[in-house]
Amino acid sequence: xxxxxxxxxxxxxxxxxxxxxxxxxxxxxxxxxxxxxxxxxxxxxxxxxxxxxxxxxxxxxxxxxxxxxxxxxxxxxxxxxxxxxxxxxxxxxxxxxxxxxxxxxxxxxxxxxxxxxxxxxxxxxxxxxxxxxxxxxxxxxxxxxxxxxxxxxxxxxxxxxxxxxxxxxxxxxxxxxxxxxxxxxxxxxxxxxxxxxxxxxxxxxxxxxxxxxxxxxxxx
Amino acid sequence: xxxxxxxxxxxxxxxxxxxxxxxxxxxxxxxxxxxxxxxxxxxxxxxxxxxxxxxxxxxxxxxxxxxxxxxxxxxxxxxxxxxxxxxxxxxxxxxxxxxxxxxxxxxxxxxxxxxxxxxxxxxxxxxxxxxxxxxxxxxxxxxxxxxxxxxxxxxxxxxxxxxxxxxxxxxxxxxxxxxxxxxxxxxxxxxxxxxxxxxxxxxxxxxxxxxxxxxxxxxxxxxxxxxxxxxxxxxxxxxxxxxxxxxxxxxxxxxxxxxxxxxxxxxxxxxxxxxxxxxxxxxxxxxxxxxxxxxxxxxxxxxxxxxxxxxxxxxxxxxxxxxxxxxxxxxxxxxxxxxxxxxxxxxxxxxxxxxxxxxxxxxxxxxxxxxxxxxxxxxxxxxxxxxxxxxxxxxxxxxxxxxxxxxxxx
Numbered sequence: 318x319x320x321x322x323x324x325x326x327x328x329x330x331x332x333x334x335x336x337x338x339x340x341x342x343x344x345x346x347x348x349x350x351x352x353x354x355x356x357x358x359x360x361x362x363x364x365x366x367x368x369x370x371x372x373x374x375x376x377x378x379x380x381x382x383x384x385x386x387x388x389x390x391x392x393x394x395x396x397x398x399x400x401x402x403x404x405x406x407x408x409x410x411x412x413x414x415x416x417x418x419x420x421x422x423x424x425x426x427x428x429x430x431x432x433x434x435x436x437x438x439x440x441x442x443x444x445x446x447x448x449x450x451x452x453x454x455x456x457x458x459x460x461x462x463x464x465x466x467x468x469x470x471x472x473x474x475x476x477x478x479x480x481x482x483x484x485x486x487x488x489x490x491x492x493x494x495x496x497x498x499x500x501x502x503x504x505x506x507x508x509x510x511x512x513x514x515x516x517x518x519x520x521x522x523x524x525x526x527x528x529x530x531x532x533x534x535x536x537x
Numbered sequence: 538x539x540x541x542x543x544x545x546x547x548x549x550x551x552x553x554x555x556x557x558x559x560x561x562x563x564x565x566x567x568x569x570x571x572x573x574x575x576x577x578x579x580x581x582x583x584x585x586x587x588x589x590x591x592x593x594x595x596x597x598x599x600x601x602x603x604x605x606x607x608x609x610x611x612x613x614x615x616x617x618x619x620x621x622x623x624x625x626x627x628x629x630x631x632x633x634x635x636x637x638x639x640x641x642x643x644x645x646x647x648x649x650x651x652x653x654x655x656x657x658x659x660x661x662x663x664x665x666x667x668x669x670x671x672x673x674x675x676x677x678x679x680x681x682x683x684x685x686x687x688x689x690x691x692x693x694x695x696x697x698x699x700x701x702x703x704x705x706x707x708x709x710x711x712x713x714x715x716x717x718x719x720x721x722x723x724x725x726x727x728x729x730x731x732x733x734x735x736x737x738x739x740x741x742x743x744x745x746x747x748x749x750x751x752x753x754x755x756x757x758x759x760x761x762x763x764x765x766x767x768x769x770x771x772x773x774x775x776x777x778x779x780x781x782x783x784x785x786x787x788x789x790x791x792x793x794x795x796x797x798x799x800x801x802x803x804x805x806x807x808x809x810x811x812x813x814x815x816x817x818x819x820x821x822x823x824x825x826x827x828x829x830x831x832x833x834x835x836x837x838x839x840x841x842x843x844x845x846x847x848x849x850x851x852x853x854x855x856x857x858x859x860x861x862x863x864x865x866x867x868x869x870x871x872x873x874x875x876x877x878x879x880x881x882x883x884x885x886x887x888x889x890x891x892x893x894x895x896x897x898x899x900x901x902x903x904x905x906x907x908x909x910x911x912x913x914x915x916x917x918x919x920x921x922x923x924x925x926x927x928x929x930x931x932x933x934x935x936x937x938x939x940x941x942x943x944x945x946x947x
Contacts, residue, residue, distance in 0.1 A: 388840045391839075393834065393838075394834060394839065394911065397943075397945065398943070398945055400945070436713055436717050437717060438717070471749045472749070473748055473749055475747070477709070477747055478706070478709045478713075478744070480713055490838075492941065493940065494941050494942065494943065495713070495940065495942035496942070496943055496944075496945060497706065497924075497945070498945060498946070499945070499946030500946075
């Protein structure tokens, strides 16, 4: 059975539920169909089309939807720092050094960066000329960090695995993060410390915010 | 004419119905399953007894990677399964497990072990069989950079890799946070005499002194010890403002409890070996304020790790994925991707077993993909190029990230 409704009169002796509509010669659906006025046929066809579309919407699997946009990455996971070398300066005081870094952002929205310290209480660090700067995805920004010795007491003159403490901010979060550099930066920083502390007694200065108590602040 | 119209109408309706039916059953399955090869990835970790919380996290991290590879057909024509062996944190057991893996032809590589001391006993076995071994957790520098790593780095085994960074960084990172972050100046340093614990404690000791801190005393414990009363007395009398412990959570969770119980209210600071939920569960309130460094950044800041964490929880797997689960997943993925690279380069066919193993070693060396823990690639020593670390502190009964750091040696 096609399942499209009774095609014989309900009292037909042939109605045993087993025969096929196709090939039958008694007046059946097609006769009734052609007996309908054109307007009624158009209405029936339109209703049928609507029914098929509606059934399709229910039964067909949903079309694969476009993947949702990837979540915005945490800034520390996409920001890279690389030590480039000492900046060329002519008249820096013995207690101050200028260090060049390349900062790259690999993904997500732009990252706003602020240098907040160089690990030790006796050092202050800030990016110059602007203490805060922004790096866009795919771009590498070269920046200069000014590090000044404010207090020699307690400073290890031979820095090893020297740190730079920063805050990184994008639309996902603010993170306090340390970038740790290898021998080239440690050697250059040690030269500054020796220059400042071997020959002078540096004046006490403002304490950097340092690396203590940093937290990740989720903005989303 | 009527018949023709009837045939057309019925055909349209029948075709539509059949089309709907066909579209509704999408699960047709792959006919090539019967011709696929199955390769085994070995897993070695402590799966019972001491250290098993983190060891099970490694096992199930690999299991989820293998399930994902099979489900998503990462290597067409190749299915993967795992064979997990318990090393009980014992070097001799680890060595015999390595021998078992290398002796089984379908094992293409192994993930593990947890402990650096166990790894030392396994490296030679894997090297002799040209089989890749990737640890998600070993942090002792000598495993990749040789015993003279501090002065002259030499890679001992080309078959050994790790997705965790080394204690050279971890110890220094902890020392920096203790001295500059916590403002601690006088540390008492204890280790468990194991390769990992003694190595990490030694690096912390040296780095803390270089920063300007002093060492109030040092001591050692044995793994499996439970009574630390004499150690507690020594620490109390030393006047230390921090206890640094190189070892696993099994001992440190008891030490901190007995230390605080004796009225010594100084924080205990350790490495990734004690970064486990078990530490807090066992130590209870005594753990508040204690600290641990661990490799990588917090898993909840890695979007790609979210599905992994959800799957781990949904499956109800035992153990703790927090410390190394994502790194175990990435280690297994590196092996699976290496198999694909070898197959692709060999005319889409797997080489014979021995040839496959040695080629997988070379392919793992060239790994370069975004894993769930971040970028997965290895340097010339087999160390991960992803050198991130986090300091965690116990707050309100949970580990909370308080500082993250990234090493760039250039």
